[in-house]
Amino acid sequence: MNGSVVEHAGLWLENALHADAGDVLLTSPYLSYTECARIARAAQESTREIVLCTVLDPFAAAQGYLSVGGLRKLDAAGVALRHVDRLHAKCFIVGERGLVGSGNLTGAGLGYAAQPNREIGVELCPEQAAGLRATIEGWPAAVVSSVDLDDVEKKAHTVSPVMGRPDPADPVDVRRAAAQVLLDAQSGERELWIKVEYGEPKPEAWLDPYFFASPKSGRPGFKAGDLVLICASSTNDCYAIVEVTSEAEWKTDIPLFRGQVRDEDAIERWPWVNRTRPRLVPSHAIDYKKTDLGLRAPVRRGHVRLRLDQFTAAVRALGEDGVSPRP
Structure with missing residues (x-):
């Protein structure tokens, strides 16, 4: 109903896309891969024009808030992508229907995540939707090409090891990093994991861009943006x-991995590799065991998903001040 308050923007958008044959105009600074894939499927099943306005922000991409892979999927499905500088609006227009709200095109923003954000949207009448479309179409915008997506992805890899990287010996930095990791974990946009690595703890390895490997028994479910507790x-x-x-x-x-436990035997037995960047690697000694998570049996294939409460407990343990620095 026009003027109604909408708490689940995802259902509104789904219903609008199925009920209205009009052209689609979406604005969202943050995008998750899953929601991009959902819109891409709608684009492939329709001849209507779909335009998405967003911000090609390498910092957002580095933090996992802007899925470049999702943008590529939209581009392949024929969705017209536009970059609008300083965009903050979250608006969805489908034909004569419109919704203005607070939620991004992410699982947490649209209400699909296990722990969604508390968002509010207001549905517009046709005249308001038409006026909103005219306003958005009047904003300066740049057409986004595959070259632009390559560029923002390259810049994201450049900034991601540096931005937010704490001094592992500074308790204040470590606590701040732990707080940010908890916020990211609670967003509902990322899977949470434990990865058991062979041998003794090697915190120095994870202080820079690194990797972990998985056995050949099947492609692992890790995706970009997921948070992983190393054990x-x-x-x-x-x-x-x-x-x-x-x-x-x-x-x-590739050069990043050469000489880092990737001998021929290891490559054959553990052929799947995911790259990583540091989020919380304190230099103080940590007294937190896998059994503290309630995991007593061996972890099959070396990794398993964690519940939010398990991951939260581990983050808090790592974020506490230590008393005995590691050598």
Whole structure:
């Protein structure tokens, strides 16, 4: 109904896309891969024009708030992509229907996530929707090409190891990093994991862009933006949290990994590789074990998803001030 308050923008958008044959205009600064894929499917099933306005912000892409992979999927489906500088509006127009709200085109923003944000939208009457469309179409905008997507992805990889990277020996920095990791975990946009790595704890390895490997028994479910708690198999110590920055790659052989445990035997037995960047790698000793998460049996294939409460407890343990610095 026109003027009604909408709490689940995702259902509104789904219903509008199925009920109205008119052209679609969407604005959202943040985008998740899943919601981009949902819109891409709608584009493939229709001849209508779909235009998406967003912001090609490498910092947002580095933090996982702007899915470049999702934008590529939209582009392949024929969705017209536009960059609007300083865009903050979240508006969805489908034919004569319109919704203005607070939620981005993400699972948490649209109400699909396990722990969605509390968002509010207001439905517009046809005249208001037409006026909103005219306003948005009047904003300066740049057509987004595949070259632009390559560029923002390259810039995101450049800034991601630096932005928000705390001093591992500074308790204040570590606490701030832990707080940000918790916010990201609670967004509902990322899967949370534990990854058991062979041998003793090696925190120095995770202080820079790194990687972990998975066995050949099937492509692992890690995706870019996921948060992973690192655990040492020899001691069961949980001591670092990293963010996945790439989809799984098969038998990767690139300079970043050469000389880093990737001998021929390891490549054959653990051929799937995901790249990572540091999020919380404190230099103080951590007294937090895998069993503290309630995981007593061996972790099959070396990784398993964690519940939010399990991950939260681990982050808080890593974020506490330590008393005995590591050598």
